[in-house]
Amino acid sequence: MLSTKAKIIEESERLFFEQGIAGIRLQNIADAAGISVGNLAYHFKNKEAIVETVYENLFSELTNILSQYMVFPDLSGFDKQFSALYKFYDAKGFTFNNWWHIERSFPDIQKEWLSLNNKVLLQLKKRIDYNLNNGIFKPEPYKGAYEALCQNLLLSINTWIPHQLLRRKPSTEYLYKKALWAVLYPAFTQKGEELFAVNIAPALHLDL
Amino acid sequence: MRVEIDENAYSNMLEAMNTLVSTDISGTSSDICFINDDFWLQDTAVIENIEYRKGQYMIFLVFAHHLKPLKFLKRKIVQYACPKKAAIVAHYMRRQAAKDQRGTLTVNLKMINIAYS
Numbered sequence: 001m002l003s004t005k006a007k008i009i010e011e012s013e014r015l016f017f018e019q020g021i022a023g024i025r026l027q028n029i030a031d032a033a034g035i036s037v038g039n040l041a042y043h044f045k046n047k048e049a050i051v052e053t054v055y056e057n058l059f060s061e062l063t064n065i066l067s068q069y070m071v072f073p074d075l076s077g078f079d080k081q082f083s084a085l086y087k088f089y090d091a092k093g094f095t096f097n098n099w100w101h102i103e104r105s106f107p108d109i110q111k112e113w114l115s116l117n118n119k120v121l122l123q124l125k126k127r128i129d130y131n132l133n134n135g136i137f138k139p140e141p142y143k144g145a146y147e148a149l150c151q152n153l154l155l156s157i158n159t160w161i162p163h164q165l166l167r168r169k170p171s172t173e174y175l176y177k178k179a180l181w182a183v184l185y186p187a188f189t190q191k192g193e194e195l196f197a198v199n200i201a202p203a204l205h206l207d208l
Numbered sequence: 209m210r211v212e213i214d215e216n217a218y219s220n221m222l223e224a225m226n227t228l229v230s231t232d233i234s235g236t237s238s239d240i241c242f243i244n245d246d247f248w249l250q251d252t253a254v255i256e257n258i259e260y261r262k263g264q265y266m267i268f269l270v271f272a273h274h275l276k277p278l279k280f281l282k283r284k285i286v287q288y289a290c291p292k293k294a295a296i297v298a299h300y301m302r303r304q305a306a307k308d309q310r311g312t313l314t315v316n317l318k319m320i321n322i323a324y325s
Contacts (some may be wrong), residue, residue, distance in 0.1 A: 128221040
C-alpha cells in the first residue's frame with residue numbers, strides 16, 4: 001500500500017498531466033488522494049513543494065537511466081536506452097504539457113531539466129562516435145551532420161509520445177523504438193545494416 | 209547533496225567509457241574454480257589452536273574435513289600477548305568460522321589411521 005506522501009505524488013503527476021500544473025489547486029490534489037487539505041499541507045506546505053518533489057523524482061529516474069550508459073558493439077546499447085526512455089516518458093506524461101509553465105515559473109527545475117537533456121544528447125553523440133569508429137555508421141557527410149542527427153533523435157525521444165497522443169495514434173514502446181531507429185538507419189554502413197538486421201530488427205518485426 | 213559535473217568533463221568521461229567494452233573480457237569457467245576447489249571447506253571441523261611463539265600467543269584455526277581429517281588447512285588469525293585474551297578470542301573465532309556453532313562437526317581421531325610401526 002502506498003504511503004500518503006507517495007499517493008499525493010502519484011495523484012499530482014496524474015493531475016499535472018490531465019490539467020497542467022497551472023490549473024491545479026491543493027484542493028484538487030487532496031480530493032484525488034482522498035485526504036483533507038490539512039493533511040496534504042502536513043506533507044507538503046504548498047503546490048510548489050509538490051512540483052519540486054515530483055520533478056526531483058523525475059530527475060532521479062532520468063539520472064538512473066543515464067547512469068546505465070554502456071556501449072555495445074551490436075547497437076543493443078542504443079536499443080536498451082530507447083526502451084528505458086520510452087518507459088520513462090510514458091510514465092511521466094506530465095512533463096510534456098508543463099514545459100512552458102516550468103520554463104516560466106520554476107527556473108531551477110528548468111535548469112536541471114536542460115542539464116539532463118544535454119547529458120542525453122551527449123550520450124547519443126558518444127554512442128554514435130563509438131559506432132562510427134567501429135565502422136557501423138558512415139563517415140559524417142559534412143561537419144556537424146551527426147550533431148544535427150543527435151538533435152533530431154533527441155527531439156523524437158522527447159516529443160514522440162505527445163505527438164502520437166495529439167494525433168490520436170497509438171503510442172507503444174515498439175512503435176517508439178521503430179521511429180527512433182528510422183532516424184539512425186540511413187546513417188548505417190553495410191556492416192551496420194547487417195548488425196541491425198541480426199540484433200535489432202527481429203524484435204521490432206521489421207521486414208528488411 | 210547534488211554534484212554538478214561540467215559538460216566537457218562529462219563528455220570526456222563518456223569517451224573513456226566507450227573503450228570499456230573492448231577492455232572488458234568476459235570470464236571463463238576457470239575463474240570460478242575456487243567454488244568447487246574450496247567446497248570441502250563447508251564441511252570442516254574448526255579447531256582453535258593457540259601457540260606461544262616469540263612472546264606472543266598466536267591463534268591458529270585448523271579447518272579439517274570431518275571425514276578425511278588429513279585434508280586440512282591451518283591459518284594464523286591473530287596474536288595476543290595475554291593468554292587469557294587469546295583463549296577467549298580463539299573460542300569466538302572458532303564459533304564464527306565453524307559451519308555449526310555448537311561444534312557438532314568434529315574430527316574422529318580413529319579416521320586419521322596413523323601407522324605407529
